[in-house]
Amino acid sequence: MRSYGLGVTRWSIGDLAKASGLTVRTLYHYDEIGLVVASERTTSGHRRYTPDDVRRLYQVRSLRQLGLTLEEVRSALSRSDSLRPLFEAQLAALNAQAQHVEALRSRLTALLDGHTTESLLSTLEMMSVYESYFTADQLTDLRSRAASMGPEAVEALKASWLELVQQLRQHMADGTPATDPRVVELSRQWDALGAKFTGDDPAIKAAAQRSWEENKSSISTQIGWPADDGLVDYVSQARAAQ
Amino acid sequence: MRSYGLGVTRWSIGDLAKASGLTVRTLYHYDEIGLVVASERTTSGHRRYTPDDVRRLYQVRSLRQLGLTLEEVRSALSRSDSLRPLFEAQLAALNAQAQHVEALRSRLTALLDGHTTESLLSTLEMMSVYESYFTADQLTDLRSRAASMGPEAVEALKASWLELVQQLRQHMADGTPATDPRVVELSRQWDALGAKFTGDDPAIKAAAQRSWEENKSSISTQIGWPADDGLVDYVSQARAAQ
């Protein structure tokens, strides 16, 4: 910082960086994109920040500390009307982000609590391959069943399952109504295949049926499958139209 | 998907994208970086994914859903030892992220609850310019005082304040001990300047003094100033050495 008499005060980029706690590179960047520009230059080209520039920088810094992007900061400073809507939107975004992080956390803790070290990846793979349409309890059953079935049979079932899912997604993408006979037929194959996985033990079947109904809406968030996927509901509708 | 008899099943990139819910571009990307490569190609160069490729893709997808980066996924799949340490590290990272989001949220809600629409930005600016060394209540007082002082006087004070902060940061960076006479002198200027801001109303002064002592450790987190900044403590030490 440097005084030129009569209260005329200018800042060099390095001093401003130290005072604000930002880096010189960051100030260059803000200058480049026109967010905080040094209003003056020395004859040799060195930036000189005026008090107005400094004030703007501190405004930018405080808005950044609320988690806004640089573009959001720019528009916040350009429009003179209320900042409240912007802040409320930001709060909503933060809430969504918090929810997302929380979902990841709960899944990870559940995984770490419930499974032995070696089974982590295989459990994950099962969860993923079977498209999250079974609960964690069911997956435990399934793994033991898979072990007794032998790897080839499991591979064959997987392939069938994947083909089913792919065809159903195709119909969804095409906008085929769930009541379409072809979709209904696929949903029956879906259930039949599910039965092969769950086996013919009536206790497991009943439990699968029950937990399916109970969890179908929460499974997607539990396992992290995007909630707007809709495949589960699609199949449910087809099953109902049967 | 396509069968070539005897259970030999290959997937085209489009079908695999539909079945997995990822985009074709994503599969290209995974192929480019060698994360999930199509083991085969047709004579014309079209990718054919084998069942092993498909399984690997689902493993990748499930690990991605836990919030791992692509590099973390790669190393997780390459090393055959336990995934538990990796998952625990990821959980720790998620916890830190949750804390960060929570801090932002609380600051925003506090702002939205406590201030009128028009004062949001000016409050933020004050908070930022005065380096978070006053509480929100004090800032309310200060704004009214600033209004009665006139803008030029306020600017002059701001400039002095910024210069002080810059010099103190410089001493901190240089490793000057807080007991150094120069630093002690600066801390006295700091207090004197603070007195100018808080005015000579003894009630405000006392409140400022009290809340300063009460809040000095929590202010940084409240306002979001990095906790490792240390400038507040540095000044406190210098004041004590006086």
Place this chain on the structure above:
DNA sequence: ACTTGAACCTCCCGCAGCGTGAGGTCCTAC
């Protein structure tokens, strides 16, 4: 007056994880 080291300047590449064309080839169906 000269030197030296710190501070400053302007390019420019890099990062994660793809999105989004551009421009060309291939495959299948009619």
Place this chain on the structure above:
DNA sequence: GTAGGACCTCACGCTGCGGGAGGTTCAAGT
């Protein structure tokens, strides 16, 4: 034969800077 969809390979764009190269300029000491 041809239309349209699926596939291919570049290659640039996004966020918010970090970091380095290679060249001036400034302030202080001799």
